[in-house]
Amino acid sequence: MYTQALDSPGKDPVAATGEAAERFQARVDADEKIEPKDWMPEAYRQTLIRQISQHAHSEIVGMLPEGNWITRAPSLRRKAVLIAKVQDEGGHGMYLYSAAETLGVSRAQMVEQLLSGAAKYSSIFNYPTLTWADVGAIGWLVDGAAIMNQVPICRCSYGPYARAMVRICREESFHQRQGFEIMMTLARGGAAQKAMAQDALDRWWWPSVMMFGPSDADSKHTAQSMRWKIKRFSNDELRQKFIDVTVPQAHFLGLTLPDAHLRLDEVSGHYEIGPIDWSEFHAVLKGNGPCNRERLEARRAAHAAGEWVREAAAAHARKLEDRAATAQHQERGSP
Amino acid sequence: MNADARADETQAHVRYVLRLADTSLILGQRLGEWIGHAPALEEDLGLANLALDLIGQARLLLSYAGELEGRGRDEDALAFLREAPQFLSVTLAEQPNGDFAHTITRQWLLDAWQLEMYQALAGCADPRLAAIAAKALKETRYHYRFSSGWLVRLGDGTPESRRRAQAAVDELWRFTHELFSPDETDERMRATGIAPDLAALEPSWSRRVDEDLRVATLTRPAAQPYAWHGKRGVHTEHLSHLLTEMQHLQRTYPGASW
Numbered sequence: 001m002y003t004q005a006l007d008s009p010g011k012d013p014v015a016a017t018g019e020a021a022e023r024f025q026a027r028v029d030a031d032e033k034i035e036p037k038d039w040m041p042e043a044y045r046q047t048l049i050r051q052i053s054q055h056a057h058s059e060i061v062g063m064l065p066e067g068n069w070i071t072r073a074p075s076l077r078r079k080a081v082l083i084a085k086v087q088d089e090g091g092h093g094m095y096l097y098s099a100a101e102t103l104g105v106s107r108a109q110m111v112e113q114l115l116s117g118a119a120k121y122s123s124i125f126n127y128p129t130l131t132w133a134d135v136g137a138i139g140w141l142v143d144g145a146a147i148m149n150q151v152p153i154c155r156c157s158y159g160p161y162a163r164a165m166v167r168i169c170r171e172e173s174f175h176q177r178q179g180f181e182i183m184m185t186l187a188r189g190g191a192a193q194k195a196m197a198q199d200a201l202d203r204w205w206w207p208s209v210m211m212f213g214p215s216d217a218d219s220k221h222t223a224q225s226m227r228w229k230i231k232r233f234s235n236d237e238l239r240q241k242f243i244d245v246t247v248p249q250a251h252f253l254g255l256t257l258p259d260a261h262l263r264l265d266e267v268s269g270h271y272e273i274g275p276i277d278w279s280e281f282h283a284v285l286k287g288n289g290p291c292n293r294e295r296l297e298a299r300r301a302a303h304a305a306g307e308w309v310r311e312a313a314a315a316h317a318r319k320l321e322d323r324a325a326t327a328q329h330q331e332r333g334s335p
Numbered sequence: 336m337n338a339d340a341r342a343d344e345t346q347a348h349v350r351y352v353l354r355l356a357d358t359s360l361i362l363g364q365r366l367g368e369w370i371g372h373a374p375a376l377e378e379d380l381g382l383a384n385l386a387l388d389l390i391g392q393a394r395l396l397l398s399y400a401g402e403l404e405g406r407g408r409d410e411d412a413l414a415f416l417r418e419a420p421q422f423l424s425v426t427l428a429e430q431p432n433g434d435f436a437h438t439i440t441r442q443w444l445l446d447a448w449q450l451e452m453y454q455a456l457a458g459c460a461d462p463r464l465a466a467i468a469a470k471a472l473k474e475t476r477y478h479y480r481f482s483s484g485w486l487v488r489l490g491d492g493t494p495e496s497r498r499r500a501q502a503a504v505d506e507l508w509r510f511t512h513e514l515f516s517p518d519e520t521d522e523r524m525r526a527t528g529i530a531p532d533l534a535a536l537e538p539s540w541s542r543r544v545d546e547d548l549r550v551a552t553l554t555r556p557a558a559q560p561y562a563w564h565g566k567r568g569v570h571t572e573h574l575s576h577l578l579t580e581m582q583h584l585q586r587t588y589p590g591a592s593w
Contacts, residue, residue, distance in 0.1 A: 094377075
């Protein structure tokens with residue numbers, strides 16, 4: 001899943017100048033991939049570190065809302081599929097941390113930034129999963145929005161990020177289909193199940209629409225990121241694409257979107273939505289969403305409770321190394 | 336064989352398969368509680384792998400038990416609509432996760448047991464069970480590498496990890512007696528060439544466990560032969576709580592499809 005926080009308030013990166021910067025931009029313009037050892041402007045490096053690490057953190061925090069239903073999944077098949085999905089998210093976090101590490105930041109530093117609250121992750125995971133239908137809604141809407149965001153990143157100018165994203169997108173589209181299938185089963189089930197599906201759509205629709213970040217007029221980083229081909233489409237273009245794909249899916253499910261203003265513009269062929277409540281978005285981004293505290297606390301608690309385990313693994317590895325060194329020394333010393 | 340004897344034998348067969356199925360299911364359910372909260376990302380992925388394999392084993396075994404029983408119960412009816420006393424998992428499987436040392440120790444003791452069981456069952460007289468066991472054996476070899484590797488890391492790690500690992504071994508050891516104590520169902524299935532001689536599997540399990548404890552610099556606790564009977568449906572207080580959570584949706588919406 002993707003983070004929209006790239007567009008969170010911050011400094012607009014300053015474009016580098018000079019011959020190296022010009023050569024760099026020419027390579028980007030020619031659609032060449034930039035690799036870890038290549039020269040790159042410092043602002044490009046920092047923008048990528050921030051975006052990739054936020055993306056990785058989103059995957060890790062994203063394990064929590066869905067993980068909340070692993071022990072209560074309503075069938076063994078659903079339980080297995082959900083475990084596999086949450087596991088995939090952990091795997092995505094791992095590739096993304098590795099991709100960010102190629103830019104000169106360590107995983108330990110990135111985790112520290114997440115736990116201290118300095119780094120952002122996608123705000124969508126600060127919403128609670130209150131019923132089983134939320135697991136379906138996350139797959140359908142949140143992963144659906146993530147795919148819109150992430151498919152263009154498969155062509156990102158930075159090679160390691162682009163390559164990680166190819167694999168991630170394949171898995172995300174599988175998750176999206178599974179989520180839709182959960183929603184379809186509920187929508188075709190009994191009245192209580194259908195109500196559960198509608199309630200989940202009511203709660204997840206607007207946060208999903210907001211996942212694309214502020215509208216283009218208010219988005220600070222878009223222009224430079226586009227020149228660097230880190231970003232290929234604007235927030236509003238991606239949001240519109242998501243809405244156009246998702247509204248007919250909701251109709252197919254027989255569910256109602258929670259937007260009285262929603263209408264199809266016959267001329268453009270696009271759906272128009274009502275006004276987005278950005279105060280909600282900013283409140284959650286600032287840390288005041290329904291689960292901001294709980295999500296960060298869960299990550300901190302797991303990290304703190306695991307500290308003695310990580311120390312044990314490191315201590316054991318050192319012992320093995322020492323023993324191997326001693327054995328080698330003795331071997332060399334023997335006649 | 337008359338009809339009554341045949342019915343008795345089928346019932347023993349179903350019970351025997353359910354013991355294996357329920358042990359994997361309950362253990363997989365416990366591991367599922369960890370996902371997202373493990374000590375490191377690698378362990379989140381590793382524990383999720385184990386949970387997935389165990390749930391997969393449970394599904395194959397429950398479906399088979401349902402077919403043998405012939406009352407139309409599928410894997411979900413058996414997993415979600417039985418009460419605690421009808422679950423036949425060994426008592427060790429339902430023990431709470433505790434700290435990482437407890438989870439690893441529980442896993443290691445059961446992995447070493449499942450290795451013996453599946454190895455024996457892979458060549459048993461019931462071809463369906465033999466095929467499931469052969470698949471599960473491959474998975475269990477990996478599980479055992481994971482759990483015994485961690486037991487060694489914790490035991491031979493820091494003073495704190497060693498203390499925690501020894502505490503977990505001391506705490507959980509009492510449930511191992513049940514693993515090798517045959518009852519009438521085991522004996523009956525053994526007579527048909529399906530079940531191995533449980534008591535005869537113990538020495539090999541014991542050797543493996545002793546070797547791991549030695550490498551982990553941990554001490555084997557004295558035998559504590561209290562007769563736990565999870566596999567006969569007499570559980571600790573933990574199981575009904577686990578089931579309340581696991582079965583919540585199926586119980587709330589009877590007959591719904593998910």
